[in-house]
Amino acid sequence: MNKPYSESCDQNREPILEVIQPLLNSSKKVLEIGSGTGQHAVYFAEQLPNLIWQCSDCAQYLPGIRSWTMAAQCANIAEPVELDVTGHWPNLAVDAVFSANTTHIMHWHMVEALFAGVGQLLPSAGRFLLYGPFNYNGCYSSESNARFDAWLKARDPQSGIRGFEALEMLGRKAGLEFVENFTMPANNQLLYWRKQ
Numbered sequence: 001m002n003k004p005y006s007e008s009c010d011q012n013r014e015p016i017l018e019v020i021q022p023l024l025n026s027s028k029k030v031l032e033i034g035s036g037t038g039q040h041a042v043y044f045a046e047q048l049p050n051l052i053w054q055c056s057d058c059a060q061y062l063p064g065i066r067s068w069t070m071a072a073q074c075a076n077i078a079e080p081v082e083l084d085v086t087g088h089w090p091n092l093a094v095d096a097v098f099s100a101n102t103t104h105i106m107h108w109h110m111v112e113a114l115f116a117g118v119g120q121l122l123p124s125a126g127r128f129l130l131y132g133p134f135n136y137n138g139c140y141s142s143e144s145n146a147r148f149d150a151w152l153k154a155r156d157p158q159s160g161i162r163g164f165e166a167l168e169m170l171g172r173k174a175g176l177e178f179v180e181n182f183t184m185p186a187n188n189q190l191l192y193w194r195k196q
């Protein structure tokens with residue numbers, strides 16, 4: 001099969017790596033939720049050889065992810081697993097979770113399931129790193145994010161850019177302590193939680 005391709009993954013992978021590398025320096029195994037094409041997984045696994053990168057996504061994405069991971073032949077990428085956050089979570093021993101550009105695609109009940117699942121999966125001091133566009137105090141962080149949100153909602157009214165404060169609340173309910181907000185290029189953020 002032709003490998004699926006996302007241009008934004010090529011554009012954002014280096015700034016994301018710069019932030020996550022120090023945050024994952026003591027991690028052994030990272031679960032990625034919503035791996036999409038699989039491009040991030042291959043790049044991050046190659047750049048972070050001391051940990052195992054576990055990709056996951058809904059079933060229909062797995063063949064595309066495999067086409068990237070098999071071509072890369074990277075020893076530290078685990079076989080991708082099916083994980084719909086609203087369904088059964090596979091029994092995985094991981095000490096960190098990474099997810100990019102997922103919460104504005106997921107419906108709100110899926111975002112709730114994401115946080116609850118991450119809270120249950122992570123051991124004490126485990127890290128949750130969430131990349132994407134977010135709103136603060138009900139405001140868009142740019143005109144382009146406002147236009148993006150309108151586009152998302154026209155396509156799927158239950159999707160849309162999520163408010164940081166609501167995510168922080170979900171984190172608290174799931175036993176995740178918010179630690180830091182990293183401002184990223186192109187009006188994105190990387191949010192960092194730690195399991196209590």
Ligand SMILES: C[S@@+](CC[C@H](N)C(=O)[O-])C[C@H]1O[C@@H](n2cnc3c(N)ncnc32)[C@H](O)[C@@H]1O
Pocket residue numbers: 006009033034035036037040057058061083084085086099100101102105106110
């Ligand atoms: C915009 S894509 C982002 C893909 C990739 N992480 C990236 O940054 O390019 C959104 C991803 O969220 C995933 N997703 C949506 N709903 C999901 C759910 N209920 N459980 C798990 N993943 C979900 C999609 O399958 C898709 O891979």
